[in-house]
Amino acid sequence: MADKPTQVKCVIWDLDGTVWEGTLSEGGAGALRPGVADTIRELDRRGIIQSIASKNDASSAMKKLEEFGLADYFLCPQISWDHKSGSVQTILTTLNLKPEAVAFVDDNPFERDEVRFAHPKVRAYDADQAAGLPGLPEFSVRFITQDSANRRKMYQADLNRQAAEQSFGGSAEEFLATLNMRMDISRVTEADLRRVEELTVRTHQLNSTGYTYSYEELLALSRSPDHIFCICGLRDNYGDSGKVGLLLLERQEQALRLKLLIVSCRVMTRGIGSALLAYATQLARAEGKKLQAEFFETEHNRIMYITYKMAGFEEVEENGPNLLLEYAEDEPIHFPPYLAVDVSQAGG
Secondary structure: OOOOOOOOOEEEEOOEOOOEOOOHHHOOOOOEOOOHHHHHHHHHHOOOEEEEEEEOOHHHHHHHHHHOOOHHHEOOOEEEOOOHHHHHHHHHHHHOOOHHHEEEEEOOHHHHHHHHHHOOOOEEEEHHHHHHHHHOHHHOOOOOOHHHHOHHHHHHHHHHHHHHHHOOOOOHHHHHHOOOEEEEEEEOOHHHHHHHHHHHHHOOOOEOOOOOOOHHHHHHHHHOOOEEEEEEEEEEOOEEEEEEEEEEEEEOOOEEEEEEEEEOHHHOOOOHHHHHHHHHHHHHHHHOOEEEEEEEOOOOOHHHHHHHHHHOEEEEEEEOOEEEEEEOOOOOOOOOOOEEEEEEEOOO
16 A cells, blocks of 8 residues: 655646646736646635745735735745745755655646656646645645644744844843743643644654554543643733643653653744643653653654753653653753743643
8 A cells, every 4th residue: 555645735827827727927817727826715614824926026926815815825935936846945054844744736847847857746736736735645634623723823933023023132031931831731632632633743853753543542542541741721911822841751661651741843943842842741740650751752852852852851761763862860850931821720
């Protein structure tokens, strides 16, 4: 059986001959290409974000998108006369995306090849395929959660937050202290499971093991007295970031074993992983047990190993890429000072 293709998280659109008919600078763009508007709206509904890489005059192109009622669907559009591969790189960097999670749609074979040469893992599609993209497996999602339906707005809030940070004169931690961040940690319930599954499927950089579980397994874990299974949400002055982290602990005789630590890449610089680890150390202290953590290195998640090491974990077992780490400090970790954490619904 062929492996399921990696899910597309972002679609980057050309404009001339792709989103609309003809070339804007030559008097074209009188109509949208068939099916494109429906595709853009459906991908947005599924939580797949979208952007633009187009050789055009930016103000004229955005005005035309506004006329078609599509301008708000695109995050950090790159509209200039530069190479499209450079525009794609800017989008990857700004939105913190891996190339293999990105699709590029363009009617021009030369432009598709130019992007493929610079970004071999970006998947390129002819504009003639645009109307059929929602039917392809890589654009399909099992569930549409509240977080996926609001993803574009949450990314836009992230971009606004990034712009504010760039203009801020102090340190990163001082900026975080201005955001009035509130994080709530609660036990996973059946109502959370679709988002839990979505996080395990979508998150690669900030995933400590890469373990995947079926819906039925997740439901069993949420009800198991031998496990502590938590999900966290995050809000600040810029809006609600949704459910952004998971913590799964297994109760063993001498230790709490951290089986899964996941943080959404959108919030990777806001201390959420540190806060979840702090909570885990506090739980272990409350139960009089050691805190251990499983780590399985993948192509993308080295940053999670660094997070464990910086938090005071040391390796105690190694089996190839499988590591077992143990918290080596005497005192539990404190929550970051710039983050207000509510654990009243977490149980334990």
